[in-house]
Amino acid sequence: GAVVSQHPSWVICKSGTSVKIECRSLDFQATTMFWYRQFPKQSLMLMATSNEGSKATYEQGVEKDKFLINHASLTLSTLTVTSAHPEDSSFYICSATSESSYNEQFFGPGTRLTVL
Amino acid sequence: QKEVEQDPGPLSVPEGAIVSLNCTYSNSAFQYFMWYRQYSRKGPELLMYTYSSGNKEDGRFTAQVDKSSKYISLFIRDSQPSDSATYLCAMSVGSNYQLIWGAGTKLIIKP
Numbered sequence: 001g002a003v004v005s006q007h008p009s010w011v012i013c014k015s016g017t018s019v020k021i022e023c024r025s026l027d028f029q030a031t032t033m034f035w036y037r038q039f040p041k042q043s044l045m046l047m048a049t050s051n052e053g054s055k056a057t058y059e060q061g062v063e064k065d066k067f068l069i070n071h072a073s074l075t076l077s078t079l080t081v082t083s084a085h086p087e088d089s090s091f092y093i094c095s096a097t098s099e100s101s102y103n104e105q106f107f108g109p110g111t112r113l114t115v116l
Numbered sequence: 117q118k119e120v121e122q123d124p125g126p127l128s129v130p131e132g133a134i135v136s137l138n139c140t141y142s143n144s145a146f147q148y149f150m151w152y153r154q155y156s157r158k159g160p161e162l163l164m165y166t167y168s169s170g171n172k173e174d175g176r177f178t179a180q181v182d183k184s185s186k187y188i189s190l191f192i193r194d195s196q197p198s199d200s201a202t203y204l205c206a207m208s209v210g211s212n213y214q215l216i217w218g219a220g221t222k223l224i225i226k227p
Contacts, residue, residue, distance in 0.1 A: 004159075041124065043204060043219045044160070093159050103148050103211050107159030 002028050004096050006108035013084055014116055021079045021111045023094030029074035030096035034105060038091040050077055084115045119143055122205055122218030130226050135192040139205035139218045142186065146207040149181050151190045154202045154220065164190065195225045
């Protein structure tokens with residue numbers, strides 16, 4: 001089946017620093033990748049949708065200058081949390097679709113970010 | 117009112133029981149319905165995918181969609197402790213449209 005990896009799986013950083021999270025589709029070309037945030041005991045919250053080679057589309061309320069998304073190739077998307085603060089601590093999950101259907105999303109294992 | 121409502125639980129049942137998980141929705145335009153399973157500190161994995169109304173069975177899992185009532189269900193037969201996870205429903209109006217997620221129901225299967 002389609003496999004999506006994320007790196008790192010967890011990261012702890014100091015307030016004010018930037019953190020980059022990678023999302024890779026290992027055995028398929030991902031035309032679209034999605035970035036979600038999930039707080040404890042809550043559902044997934046879509047942050048942005050990115051298509052290879054174009055700018056990401058951010059959901060309302062998500063700061064595009066704070067959460068930088070780059071989808072440079074069909075197998076790699078990165079999310080950079082700039083000037084991270086404790087309230088950015090969360091579980092960040094990416095997903096990818098292999099065809100022109102958003103419904104069959106393949107999820108990565110997630111990255112747990114803790115900002116001290 | 118949220119577009120998709122799902123009881124967060126937790127729902128605790130003994131091993132071997134039949135489990136019923138449900139979601140209700142308000143948008144009658146939804147046509148694609150999915151159930152995902154998420155283990156703790158892991159990404160969700162797709163369990164069932166249905167289009168429009170009706171039932172779909174896959175092993176111990178049965179997904180049911182009742183569009184007239186705007187109600188979807190996931191049944192798990194012969195539940196196992198390994199089924200303990202959070203189950204999320206998701207739906208969309210079309211295959212290229214954003215998924216709308218339920219809050220997820222935490223399921224605990226007691227040995």
